[in-house]
Amino acid sequence: MSHTFYIAMSYAVSAAVILCLIAWTWLDGRARRQELAELEASGIRRRSAQAKDDAA
Amino acid sequence: MTDSLAISKFSELANPTRFLALAARILPWMAAATVILFAIGLYLSFTTEGDYQQGATVRIMYVHVPAAWLSMMCYTVMAVSAIGTLVWRHPLADVSHKAAAPLGAAFTLIALATGSLWGRPMWGTWWVWDARLTSVFVLFLMYLGLIALNRAMDDPSRAARVSAVLILVGFVNIPIIKFSVDWWNTLHQPASVIRMGGPTIDQEFLWPLLIMAIAFTVLFFTLHTMAMRNEIWRRRVAAQRRMAARMAGREA
């Protein structure tokens, strides 16, 4: 009797969840970076707001 | 005097810009370490022999145990961050426990799913109300509740402080829950279905298990750093949008 199915399944589930996690974190980071770049491009600088921003 | 010095040192450490610089420097190394450790760990876990009692299913252990370990470690990390939020008003601590909650939920889900898949050939059912499984399940519910709480609140710093209180209350409670679930389980023990915990772990299994555990831990910290960085960026974007709106309002 083979348990290959269960082993494969459990590795597959783990891999799927971890890959989703990595992809989500990665894509989220890219979207945020893009937003920052857009804001930068539209002339809103961060330097002036540094103190206020960091306190938040 | 020394007190204020300590505080100023803390605030220096808490500087998000410095954190971002540090994260950018170490993230590639951490990612590389994760990949290497996973490569070694996976290779070992598929080449070592199976247990004569449990057969090849022992390989499930190499993902199940590290995930379960992480699900607990993640909560500890969150509790430490929660103390940071409440005691030192550490801005990075807010970000840290908010970023850790989804990761913890994901690893707990892995632990539950693999546990269930391990239980099916071993015990004959997908789910056993075993003390360990049950307490992990309760932990999973707590993670989900914390995520829901964080999502329900608009003001991030207030959300951080309130959820920090809940994290700490939960952290104090976890031993009680564990104890009570153990009690409940011995009370309702069905005719010995559980054969787990029997085989003493020998060298053969220890190495892959250890390396996989380290790999999972490094993976967690890599993802946690990335998620924290995302959260800082998200807050910056929000702050800058607010500023832009305010400036536009002033000009008009």
Place this chain on the structure above:
Amino acid sequence: MTALLLRDLKLSVRAGGGALIGVLFFMTVVAVIPFGVGPDLNLLSRIGPAIVWIGALLSALLGLDRLFQTEREDGSLDLLLMQEHPLVLTVLVKCLAHWLGNGLPLVIASPLLGLFMNMDEVAIGATMLTLLVGTPALTFIGAVGAAVAVALPRGGLLVSILVLPLAIPVLIFGVSASYAAVEDPAPFMPPFLILVAITMFFAVLGPLGAALALRNAGD
């Protein structure tokens, strides 16, 4: 402090307070169970203590979000925060008042529901006793949730989700003590004493956590 206790009690008993609704909810939940599992009296008497306990747990959660909400609405919460009394003590008194208004009626109503469930006298007595000891713990642990709910624009359901996992130990020991009174081999005292210990522990932890959450939820 006594004035606060009396005022809260009056508010909860008055129309619009949660006390009556809590008891009604309790009775409705327990009354619905036989429709779900069938009118088999043996089965009902076997699961009776558990059903009564779960019903009490749910209805204790139901009234929780009102614990600080009215204070929030009429602004007296800020007054409580500014008083020179330690906030923990104030929260403790409010919890006691809330329990007297909402928890105690549940305990008093439980023998009646025990009869519906075909439980014998010993089981009814044990369930009532464990409820008497255990429901304060539910209120205390729920106070943390209620304090969190103050900060939320729409609290209610989320609070129940957050509080329920933390209330599991109370449920486990309450139910197992009630069962131990009926079934011979299991001793009654250990789970009962552990239940008492849990209640004492939460009497400290709950107000502390709730006070902390209230302070942080404020500004």
